[in-house]
Amino acid sequence: MLSEKTINIVKNTVPLLAQAGTVVTEHFYNRMFSHNPELQDIFNMANQRSGRQQFALFNALAAYAQNIDNLAVLKEALARINHKHASMHILPEHYPIVGGHLIGTLKELIPEQFTPEVEYAWREAYALLADICITEEAALYEHNKNNHGGWSGTRQFVITKKQPESALVTSFTLTPVDSKAVITHKPGQYLGIKVKPEEAQYSEIRQYSISQQSNGENYRISVKKELLPAAGIVSNYLHSLDEGSVIELYPPAGDFFLRVNNKPVVLISAGVGQTPMLPMLQTLLSDTSNQAVTYLHACENAQQHSFNQFLADQAAMHERLNYYTWFNQGGEGADFIGLMNISAVAQQLPLVDGDFYICGPSGFMAAIKQQLLALDVDAERIHYEVFGPHQAL
Ligand SMILES: Cc1cc2nc3c(=O)[nH]c(=O)nc-3n(C[C@H](O)[C@H](O)[C@H](O)COP(=O)(O)OP(=O)(O)OC[C@H]3O[C@@H](n4cnc5c(N)ncnc54)[C@H](O)[C@@H]3O)c2cc1C
Ligand code: HEM
Incomplete structure (x- = not known):
């Protein structure tokens, strides 16, 4: 539980975040990637360049600070983040790194307002949010590991079928190299796919929705070629792979799935x-x-x-x-x-x-x-x- 004082201090900092805008998250990511370049293996650097990820994180932080005394309203948003994190195997040990860079960023950008008292409140608030995420993500990892066909981290899959579906979209049937069962997915969920194209400096992870019903043996994804110049690192790489190629998958995740409730x-x-x-x-x-x-x-x-x-x-x-x-x-x-x-x-x-x-x-x-x-x-x-x-x- 956070004290009344911490809640008030964090809430009062929301206008500061809003004024600074995405400068905060841009500074944060530059800082984090220069100190912890290994995290570029996890983050989607194309989303960094387009600014989309900065915007998403900024919104999440502002929403968190705003609702710190009523976290129930963030339940859906947090679930979405937790599933996205799970599709990339974000672990408890990553949280202090991100938290450290977040506090460092605020200290550097708004030194006058970010007094030791404010810093203490933000550290406490971040620790609570990290704790919620770590607990929720641990439950997803447990589910993935302990259910039939499940696994933890990456697992190798071979492309057993490549099927063009239209001018731009090709389907890939992905079967585990170990030929064992694969865990059931909910209709609508996605897979995290990790590849390292030869020309890429870092590994790349992208999410792809599973385009067929669960069958316990394999998954199918259907990938659109990106036509813009210099874009399409992973999609175009996947299109270049032949049947028999091996790629790495994280278990299914995602909170966008069919709710079975007998409604039309x-x-x-x-x-x-x-x-x-x-x-x-x-x-x-x-x-x-x-x-x-x-x-x-x-x-x-x-x-x-x-x-x-x-x-x-x-x-x-x-x-x-x-x-x-x-x-x-x-x-x-x-x-x-x-x-x-x-x-x-x-x-x-x-x-x-x-x-x-x-x-x-x-x-x-x-x-x-x-x-x-x-x-x-x-x-x-x-x-x-x-x-x-x-x-x-
Ligand atoms: C939940 C989820 C499910 C998805 N399901 C599917 C699916 O079923 N099928 C599918 O095809 N895709 C799906 N995607 C999208 C997929 O994950 C990838 O984002 C997509 O394939 C593009 O990745 P890429 O590496 O090929 O392209 P990237 O190289 O990541 O480029 C993607 C885009 O980023 C922008 N960009 C890249 N570089 C720059 C730059 N320097 N400056 C500005 N902008 C830049 C461009 O707009 C470009 O088109 C899904 C994504 C999510 C989150
Ligand atoms: C409490 C702290 C955190 C918050 C509030 C947070 C918030 C978010 C949000 C809002 C997104 C976008 C979700 C979406 O796709 O809609 C996201 C994605 C992501 N987060 Fe976190 N996150 C936190 C901690 C971490 C940590 C510790 C890591 C690991 C280093 C991490 C890595 C990522 C990555 C790699 C993505 C996907 C980026 C992309 O696809 O561009 N996050 N997070």
């Missing part, structure tokens, strides 16, 4: 945001209920339309599945042309009681969320996953 479900994706939807769809269609399922998918054109045959087959086999597609650039094969407009199918949607799962670029998800809210869908029934550091829509 609407899955909504754009581009490679399809991946978490596929195991959700398989799970929904393989249950014995007769619950309606709707899948709405948007992509640029027919060439970029992944899994089309699979989805058309599912729609043909299951009367309770309604499947609608949008091609932004037009062309044959879609139900609608242009950007996804939910009102075109609103009459078929369970707006009053359904659960809505969204995945795709942030702009797409924000637009869809607004459309759903305008149709009176409660925010609590809208779930989404960002393929990068989390952003509020």
